Amino acid sequence: MKNFFTILGGMGTLATESFVRVLNSRTPAHTDQDYLNYILVNHATVPDRTAYILDSSLASPVTALTEDLKQQSALNPHFFVLTCNTAHTFYEELQAVTPIPILHMPRIAAEKVKERFSRESKIRVALLATQGTVNSGAYGREFSDELFEVVYPNQSVQDDVMNLIYxxxxxxxxxxxxxxxxxxxxxxxxxxxxxxxxxxxxLSLMQEVTMNADYPVVDAQSELVDKTIELALAERH
Structure with a gap:
């Protein structure tokens, strides 16, 4: 297969399913051949990312993801899509494994926020994520202190977020x-x-299935889908 990308998923599987469903639904296609070429790696047994960030004595997800990157790099995809926000905590380490670019989901989401909401006064950006992602600063680093104020949920709301996810x-x-x-x-x-x-x-899955949610939301997975389609279609020409 030529002109393809690889999706590193399974973290978790329902969320990966959501990514693929949205990807296919947004792809401009009228025939089977119009859809995108990709390999989906649903590596469900990758150790929990947040658990490792909170307790480094546990099994590291980097080992499993490194194995995936090495296996898939041998097939020479145009790029990798990593469909787990918390795994981007290890982005630099993972990118060092392969010369093939890995799309950076938090960075893509931050760019969308800047595009949609930038103004002279600071923008208050609420981050809903796992405790691991919050602790790692994977998102906080993408927003400049001059333009944005990242607001993390208080402990009660963060507990609700974790309960919703897990x-x-x-x-x-x-x-x-x-x-x-x-x-x-x-x-x-x-x-x-x-x-x-x-x-x-x-949470992206929740956004997909929740109807009439009239709130200003930037969904990192949704933005990753759009960037994936943009890059994949560009490779066809």
């Missing part, structure tokens, strides 16, 4: 729309944020 979506396959909307409402109305960045692909 207890509801990952463990029970329960898309808890009521809790999701409650979290958004808190960050926009109580915390007076201008925009909410969804920095976890389970």
């Amino acid at each position: 207890r509801d979506v990952k463990e029970q396959k329960f898309l808890n729309q009521a809790l999701y909307l409650e979290i958004l409402d808190t960050m926009i109305k109580q915390e007076q944020c201008d925009v909410v960045v969804l920095g976890c692909t389970e």
Whole structure:
């Protein structure tokens, strides 16, 4: 197969499924041959990224992802798509494994926020993500202090975010729309944020299935989908 990219997924599987579903639905296609060429690696047994960030004595996800990158690089894809926000904590280490570019989801999302919301006064950006992503600063580093103020949920709301991601979506396959909307409402109305960045692909899944959620949201996975399509279509010409 020529002119293809590789999706490194399985972190988790339902979120990866959401990415692929949105990718295919947004691809301008009228025949089978119009769709994009890609390899999907659903590596479900990659150790939990947040667990490792919080306790480095646990198994490292970098080992598994390094193996994937080496295997897939031998096939020479045009680029890699890493469909896990928390895994971007290890982005530099992973990119060093291969000369093939890995798209940087937090950076792509931050660029969209800057494009949509930049103004003279500071923009309050709420970050909803796993505790691992919050602790790692993977998103905070992408926003300049001069233009943006990154607002992290208080402990109670962060607990709700973690419960939504792990207890509801990952463990029970329960898309808890009521809790999701409650979290958004808190960050926009109580915390007076201008925009909410969804920095976890389970939250992207929630955004996909929640109808009429009238909040200013930048969904990192959605922006990654658009960048993936843009680059893949450019490779066809």
